[in-house]
Amino acid sequence: MRIAEPASRQPVAAPLLEVRNLVVRYGKKGAAAVDDVSFTIARGETLGLVGESGSGKTTIGRAILGLQPVTSGEIWFDGKNITRASVAERRSLQGDLRAVFQDPYSSLNPRRPIGEALAEPLRVAGVPRAERSLRADEALAAVGLPLGSGARYPRQFSGGQRQRIAIARALVTDPRLVVCDEAVSALDLSTQAQVLNLLAELRTGADLGYLFIAHDMAVVEFLAQRVVVLNRGRIVEQGTTAEVLQNPQNHYTRVLMAASPVPDPDEQARRREAWQALKATAPAA
């Protein structure tokens, strides 16, 4: 065991992901964008990471994905310390640890049919050429895209469909953890609901964990078993989704909850007012 467990507790398998005392600074003298953040994600678990704009959510996601250097602290994935993984080590992780970002259009090559975009991570993961297009087609079918979609280009799909393509590309390698950074934020509410349902469906029976980053509590409530609330780079609250939402301990968490968009315009207006009232009374941090 790497971690000392209380004697009363049975030894448990290492978590799928463990972030320990993570600190990320942009520039040598800058303030910490992420300051002493620790959390775990169990196998098959969805952890929601919420906080307002600039609170450090994307920075944490990027550090886990190896896209952002870590100032101090550690990131463990599947029992391995990946904090400063080499390029080769990252490459070998690529199939197990994947990402879906807010704007798939910018990450999909416009000149490449999407079937090829899905075959690429399979090539990196060492899947034989003969299997790749079959696996790509299966992944596209799993996210509800019509047969033959693999031959089409990104511009030939709607925003919601492109987000499904991004999800298919994340899942095609059969990963253990997917970092979803504002993966549904750009979608209208009905498309958002479809994509959230799809994400929930895809994890069923797949032992698939998500780090689900969103500024919207309602979206997190739908998908996450546990929630971490971030404010200015620090965790202000964490717990099961039910605990945090039913009985938020922190003023900031209540502010975030009141700011969540809802489909009913009257309810939305009420929440906006409540939000503004809460913001006005927020203690200066």
Ligand SMILES: Nc1ncnc2c1ncn2[C@@H]1O[C@H](COP(=O)(O)OP(=O)(O)OP(=O)(O)O)[C@@H](O)[C@H]1O
């Ligand atoms: N490349 C960068 N260089 C310098 N500072 C950065 C950089 N990226 C982010 N920051 C700063 O780090 C802090 C956290 O940013 P981050 O993007 O992680 O927030 P976020 O919670 O994802 O916000 P949003 O909800 O708007 O996406 C912010 O203060 C931001 O200005």
Ligand SMILES: [Mg+2]
């Ligand atoms: Mg962000």
